[in-house]
Amino acid sequence: MRYSQYLLPTLKETPADAEVVSHQLMMRAGMIRKVAAGIYSYLPYGLRALRKMEQIIREEMDRAGAIECLMPMANPAELWQESGRWEKYGKELLRFKDRKSADFCMGPTHEEVITDIIRNTVNSYKQLPLNLYQIQTKFRDEIRPRFGLMRGREFVMKDAYSFDLEDAGADDSYRKMYQAYRNIFNRCGLKFRSVEADSGAIGGNFSHEFMVLAESGEDGIVSCDSCEYAANVEKAELIYGDLATPVATQDLTKVDTPAQKTIEDVAKFLKVEASQLVKTLIVQTSDDEVLAVLLRGDRELNMIKLTNLLDVDWVLLAEDDVVKEATGAPTGFAGPVGLKIKVIADAEIKGMADFVVGGNAVDVHYSGVNLERDFTVSQFADIRQAVAGDPCPRCDGGKFESWRGIEVGHIFKLGTKYSEAMNATVLDAEGKSRPLVMGCYGIGAGRTVAAAIEQNHDEYGMILPMPLAPFQVLVTMLNPKDDQVRDAAEKLYQQLLDLGIEALLDDRDERPGIKFKDADLIGIPLRVTVGARNLKEGNVELKARADGETVMVGLDDVAAQLQQRVADALAFEPGN
RNA sequence: CGGGAUGUGGCGCAGUUUGGUAGCGCACUUGACUGGGGGUCAAGGGGCCGGAGGUUCAAAUCCUCUCAUCCCGACCA
Numbered sequence: 001m002r003y004s005q006y007l008l009p010t011l012k013e014t015p016a017d018a019e020v021v022s023h024q025l026m027m028r029a030g031m032i033r034k035v036a037a038g039i040y041s042y043l044p045y046g047l048r049a050l051r052k053m054e055q056i057i058r059e060e061m062d063r064a065g066a067i068e069c070l071m072p073m074a075n076p077a078e079l080w081q082e083s084g085r086w087e088k089y090g091k092e093l094l095r096f097k098d099r100k101s102a103d104f105c106m107g108p109t110h111e112e113v114i115t116d117i118i119r120n121t122v123n124s125y126k127q128l129p130l131n132l133y134q135i136q137t138k139f140r141d142e143i144r145p146r147f148g149l150m151r152g153r154e155f156v157m158k159d160a161y162s163f164d165l166e167d168a169g170a171d172d173s174y175r176k177m178y179q180a181y182r183n184i185f186n187r188c189g190l191k192f193r194s195v196e197a198d199s200g201a202i203g204g205n206f207s208h209e210f211m212v213l214a215e216s217g218e219d220g221i222v223s224c225d226s227c228e229y230a231a232n233v234e235k236a237e238l239i240y241g242d243l244a245t246p247v248a249t250q251d252l253t254k255v256d257t258p259a260q261k262t263i264e265d266v267a268k269f270l271k272v273e274a275s276q277l278v279k280t281l282i283v284q285t286s287d288d289e290v291l292a293v294l295l296r297g298d299r300e301l302n303m304i305k306l307t308n309l310l311d312v313d314w315v316l317l318a319e320d321d322v323v324k325e326a327t328g329a330p331t332g333f334a335g336p337v338g339l340k341i342k343v344i345a346d347a348e349i350k351g352m353a354d355f356v357v358g359g360n361a362v363d364v365h366y367s368g369v370n371l372e373r374d375f376t377v378s379q380f381a382d383i384r385q386a387v388a389g390d391p392c393p394r395c396d397g398g399k400f401e402s403w404r405g406i407e408v409g410h411i412f413k414l415g416t417k418y419s420e421a422m423n424a425t426v427l428d429a430e431g432k433s434r435p436l437v438m439g440c441y442g443i444g445a446g447r448t449v450a451a452a453i454e455q456n457h458d459e460y461g462m463i464l465p466m467p468l469a470p471f472q473v474l475v476t477m478l479n480p481k482d483d484q485v486r487d488a489a490e491k492l493y494q495q496l497l498d499l500g501i502e503a504l505l506d507d508r509d510e511r512p513g514i515k516f517k518d519a520d521l522i523g524i525p526l527r528v529t530v531g532a533r534n535l536k537e538g539n540v541e542l543k544a545r546a547d548g549e550t551v552m553v554g555l556d557d558v559a560a561q562l563q564q565r566v567a568d569a570l571a572f573e574p575g576n
Numbered sequence: 577c578g579g580g581a582u583g584u585g586g587c588g589c590a591g592u593u594u595g596g597u598a599g600c601g602c603a604c605u606u607g608a609c610u611g612g613g614g615g616u617c618a619a620g621g622g623g624c625c626g627g628a629g630g631u632u633c634a635a636a637u638c639c640u641c642u643c644a645u646c647c648c649g650a651c652c653a
Contacts, residue, residue, distance in 0.1 A: 012602065012614070013588045017646050037645065091577095092651080109653090143577070143651070157653050209653095218652095303650090316650080410653065444653030479611050513613040520613090531612055541612090 001471065003506040008045050010518050020216050022450040023148025025462045029522045038145025038153035045522065046449075048470030050156060053445045054135050056187050056467060057158045063574065064180035066131040066160050071113045073137060077103035079112040083421045094141045106139035111418045111440060114161045118436065119424035125165045128426065128436075129173055133160035135445065147216075149450040150406070156446045162439040163419075165428060170437040174206065174413055177441045179575075181210050181409050184443065187572045189465035190452055193405065195221050196231040198304050199412055206413040210443075211405025212451035221405045222386050227395035234304040236386035236400070237393040243351030250354040250368030252337070257365045261332035263297045266365060270356060274298040277356045278349060278369070280334040282323045282341075286313035290326050293383065294336060294345035296352065300385040309344075309381050333358040336375040337366055345377040346384045406451040407444075414438040453523075456546075462523030463546050466569035471504040473562050474524040476515050478531035480507055488555055489530040492540070495559040501566055520545070526565060528558060 009030040017034075018024040026032045031046025042050055058068065077095075080086035085093075086105075094106040107113065114132060122130065135158045145153050162173035178194065185192045191213045199207040209232055211221050223230035231237070260269045267274045277297030283306070284290050295301055307315045320331050326341050327334045335358030336343050349371070356367045371377065392398030419425065419435040428434050449468060456463040466472060473496055477489035489505065496503040504524060506515050512531075519527055529541040540558055543550045553561055 009586090011587060016582085016588070019647070034645090090651095138653080140652075144647095144649090146647080151652075155653070159653085314650085407653065442653050447653055476612095481611080511611065511613085511615060513611095513615075516613045518614090529612075533612065 001504050003504060004508050006045075006504070007043060008518075008522065009043070010521055018148060020147045020150065020454065021457055022150065022216075022453040025453055025457060025521070025523075026148060026450065029462060032149065034148075038142060038151070040149060040152060040154075045470050049449050049464070049468055050446060052468045052470070053188070053449050054156070054158070057135065057184055057443055057445065060180045060184045060187065060574070061133050061158070061160065063183070064131075064176045066133045066162075066177075066180075068134065069117075069132050070134050070136060071107065071110050071117075073107055073139065074104050075107045075110075075113060077105065079116055079422075080105060083112050083115075083418055085112070092140050092142065094139050107136075108138055108140040109440075109442075110134070110136075110159055111161065111414070111438075112422070115418045115422045115424045115438070118163055119419075119422060122163070122436075123426055125426050125428045125434075129162065129164045129169050131160055131162040131173055131177075133158060133441075147450075149446040150218075150454075152446065155444060158443040158445055160441040162441070163424075163436045164439075165426065165434065165437065167437055170413060170415075170439055174411065174439050177411050177439065178208060181208075181411065181441070181443070182576070183572075183574045185210055185212070185408070185448075186576070188448065188452060188467050190448075191455060192408070193221055193223055193230045193403065195223070195405075196229075196235050197410065198232065198235045198308070208411050209405075209407050210409035210411075211403070212408050212448070212455055213403050214406050214451060214454040215404055216454055217404035217406040219405045219407055220385075220402060222388065222390070222400040222402050224392035224395060224398040225401050226398035227392060229392050229394040229398070231386075233386050233402070234302065236390075238347075238382045238384065238386055239391055239393045240347045240350070240382075241391070243348070246351060246353030246371065248353050248368075248370035248373060250370075252366055252370075252374050253368045254359060255356075255365050255367050256363060257359075258363045260363070260365075266356065267297065270365070270367065272356060276354075278336070278352065280336055280339075280358055282318040282326050282331075282334055283315050284318045284322060285310055285315050289342075290318060290322055291342040291344060292326070292334065292336060292339055294343060294349050294377065295384055296346065296348050297356075299346065299348070300387075302383055302385045305381075305383045306344075309379075309383060327358075327360045329358070329360045329362055329364075333360060333362060333364065335360050335366060335369075336377070337369065339375065343375070343377045344379045344381065344383065347380045347382055348384065349377070350380055406447070406454060408448045408451050409441075409443040411441045412439060414440050457523075460517075461521035464523040464525060466525045466566065467572075469523070469525050470502075471524050472502045472526060472566045474504050474506060474519055474522075474527045476506045476519060476527060476529045478512050478515070478529065480509050482532050484535055485530055485532055488535055488540070492528065492530065492555070492559060496562065499559060499563050501559075501563060525569065526562060528562070 011028040014024045015027045018027050030043050032040045138157045139154050142153050145151050164170040193211050194208050197207045197209040220233040222236045260266045263274050274297040279295050279297050281293045323331045355369050357369050359365050388402040390400045416435040424436050425433045452468050453462045475493050479485050493505040525545050527543045539552045542553050
């Protein structure tokens with residue numbers, strides 16, 4: 001491709017409405033343009049990166065035995081009513097009517113459509129297992145789209161659905177996808193973790209997320225420093241080991257804590273560590289229950305764990321008036337002593353003695369508080385957020401490290417939820433009708449490209465990994481008016497094309513500075529500069545975008561060398 | 577959906593407090609010079625100031641409504 005004939009509109013300045021690096025750089029490098037909130041056009045350069053991503057996904061899915069298909073964006077309401085999600089999905093489901101006033105929605109995911117296909121085409125266990133996937137544009141009317149491609153309303157996703165006769169087979173399908181996903185992200189050259197995840201509304205307790213490690217990631221994850229265990233902090237299990245049996249040495253004492261509301265305030269005021277405090281959170285559940293939750297002062301509540309423990313739809317921190325009613329004091333002074341409502345405590349509390357709690361009255365706390373003697377807890381459980389340094393639940397002596405991650409893939413075991421709701425059954429060997437056991441597997445293609453940029457950039461621009469780069473080699477023709485330079489660059493460009501290398505020739509009549517700045521910005525991994533200065537010696541300059549390493553290469557050797565370097569950068573062994 | 581902010585040539589911004597002929601930088605067009613890190617000079621083109629209504633002799637500026645976008649919280653690839 002010739003730059004002079006391409007559409008690659010780079011921006012010198014960062015657009016005001018782009019917050020995260022990937023969004024800023026994708027705008028600046030002429031990859032995308034916004035059309036509406038969370039809705040973007042892919043410009044040619046961005047589309048090439050997206051297509052690279054899609055092709056890697058396609059190849060690894062095919063390798064894993066999945067079969068590509070393509071389902072429609074417009075879904076009839078009937079299918080969604082059948083699964084029950086027409087009512088349940090809420091406002092994120094974009095609904096509309098056709099000319100006959102029939103209800104439709106834009107597909108945010110395709111369990112309904114694929115299940116409909118399978119129930120109409122598969123009747124026997126002999127046709128199983130099956131795993132179908134598509135790479136398609138999804139629409140979810142997100143409450144708050146943000147960060148460019150990171151959370152769009154319209155986005156390109158690969159979604160796959162597996163169908164098995166039995167649970168064991170479904171587990172096998174799941175494992176194949178797990179491996180395929182590892183292959184995909186490894187092949188992209190991304191640093192990532194596959195982590196155990198909460199399966200959320202979909203149910204089941206078998207789910208992994210694939211997280212590209214990046215500081216700007218929206219998710220917190222922990223991984224063990226000595227074994228394979230890794231999990232979303234929402235999910236990360238904690239072990240409490242043999243907690244020392246607490247021995248009370250102090251009497252319950254009421255202390256005045258004027259205007260000391262936060263944990264930090266109280267700890268400082270009483271000259272104790274935050275870990276010597278127990279905080280009491282008043283929460284409300286979807287079942288309209290109000291209860292108290294106890295945590296060590298320096299810990300954070302994990303809402304997901306609590307929601308799962310209580311088996312409710314949601315849990316929220318109580319409104320101020322509810323707190324007042326439950327504790328008799330304004331928010332900030334709740335404590336378990338004398339409290340009438342049910343109390344749930346993080347298991348860690350069991351090992352504590354002589355701690356400080358709120359006094360259920362303004363400016364009052366209790367010190368020297370002890371379990372059983374001063375109050376009782378109806379249930380101890382793992383309800384706190386995991387942090388770095390916590391012991392690993394799967395191995396001896398391992399400790400958690402913590403990371404930020406961008407969720408680029410998620411795999412679930414669905415079980416028979418949809419097959420039962422939609423009556424998707426096959427006959428087994430005994431001629432008995434059985435619901436299919438399903439799994440579903442998603443990858444955000446556009447988001448993965450954004451995540452790759454989030455992980456690979458510097459102050460000058462993006463540093464694209466070779467497998468995702470729109471072009472593999474950039475040939476910069478320094479002065480197009482110099483015949484020697486022009487001829488040499490043109491010749492090299494042609495050689496590269498003949499070798500099957502994806503090359504961009506910067507043949508614009510621009511000053512060198514502009515070409516170098518643009519080259520840094522758009523992040524093509526390998527760059528050859530053809531200029532009069534080095535050409536005199538018969539050389540060109542070969543520079544790697546990633547480490548800036550620069551070598552002089554003879555004009556006649558450079559094409560072969562580039563071919564080798566591109567091949568090396570693309571080499572990939574599936575597995576691990 | 578709650579809270580906060582912003583809408584002025586393609587991009588980044590000033591002008592709004594205190595109404596009075598719409599401005600700057602970059603980009604763009606033409607010409608010349610220049611040619612290894614966003615170069616110089618000269619001459620140009622482009623915006624009814626998000627939209628609607630109101631106040632006024634006069635509105636980018638004041639008032640009302642509205643739309644859009646961005647950021648922070650509960651959801652998700």
